[in-house]
Amino acid sequence: MTASPSASSDMASSRIFETLKQDLIRGRFAAGEKLAISALKDHYRVGLSPLREALNRLAAYGLLEQVNQRGFRVPAMELEELDDIAGLRAQLECMALTQAFQAGDSEWESQVLAAHHRLRRADEHPEQVEEWEQAHLRFHRALLASCGSHWLLRFIEQLHDQFDRYRRLAPPNPAVRKALDRQHGELVELALSRDIRAARALLDDHIRLSHSVARGCCESPASDDDT
Template sequence: MNKTALRVGNATHASRIYEILRRDIVNGCFQAGEKIAINALKERYCVGLSPLREALNKLAAYGLLTQENQRGFRIPRLDRSELDDIAQMRRKLECMALEQAIRYGDAEWESELLAAAHRLRRANGEDVEHWEHTHGRFHQTLVASCGSAWLLRFIEQLHDQFDRYRRLAPENSSIREVLDAQHDELVELALKRDIKAASLLLENHIMLSHQVALGSCRS
């Protein structure tokens, strides 16, 4: 194998392990504050040292790992003030994106939004991992037509940071029922092009989810 092929292979492996680790960190497969044992990760994910380090460095830059000078990596601790800050930024950026999505969204966006909502309804009662994936896709689709790639990137990063808290929090079935109903309400308001009502509902949706996520900071 030549050097160019080796670099391409390492990059492919790094991208793959990055996505797997990103998912596992957000899903709470590691303890908050846990030190990452690189040799253990090599065995767990069957990956070489070079692509693994590349993925870990990328995750640290993304904010899902803390890099310690000469001491490797650690899962970030849970912090109430950080969660509050994340939720506040979600309210600001997602409401901005939704307003723009409603203004610029075309018939294709409407169709994709209806389909995403249908898949989310069908995912209720299925395994948690499938529901989480479908739920994430719904929220991405809701703001997808906002016209700003950077805004969507920031929102995606905030969702990952927020979900790390939410998925470690105890289940709150009463709030969950309200949140599930709000998904359909958001679609209805978006299709009616009611920017003000949709933005207010999305803000309330994030605040309720924040209330659930706070449970992860009380343990």
């Protein structure tokens, strides 16, 4: 482990929080599923207290729902919500992009370039899915990092996690991946040239494309008992 600095120094509740968060985003649990706390306890080899604290944090974050005296459940996945998440994500990220372009200095440019380079490297190993996912997340983070608004970045991160829950349902598609990657490259160029208008349009397209892919995959399970 080179990249993650504070993995072993964190307390148990933080570790299990991160692990559970990733597993939820990766779709390891079925949507709507009720979490059996003692089963989680055994599976993740953690005590009850750290586990419950992590579950509470995840509920506050929106990756779990807490029902009064009935424990925790994985939120249902609905087409309507995906549209909401994607639409708002596009708006907020365009907002942040504008501010990032206006405030970004050369250090920001360097970080964007570096993150893009790592993303391209990760692209060379399609079998290492999680590596690419992390590089992808970090690229988008780097692009908006200089926007100056702590809270805007926080909300965007939250929406990104929510969006990924849906996006990750879709099977890998090389053609789409290729198109998205071209857009990443173009975004870097537009960042360096500070072309706000073009970059906004491109980022909007970028999210729209991911959205439509996720949408196609989200529809099918819902229409099972509906058509």
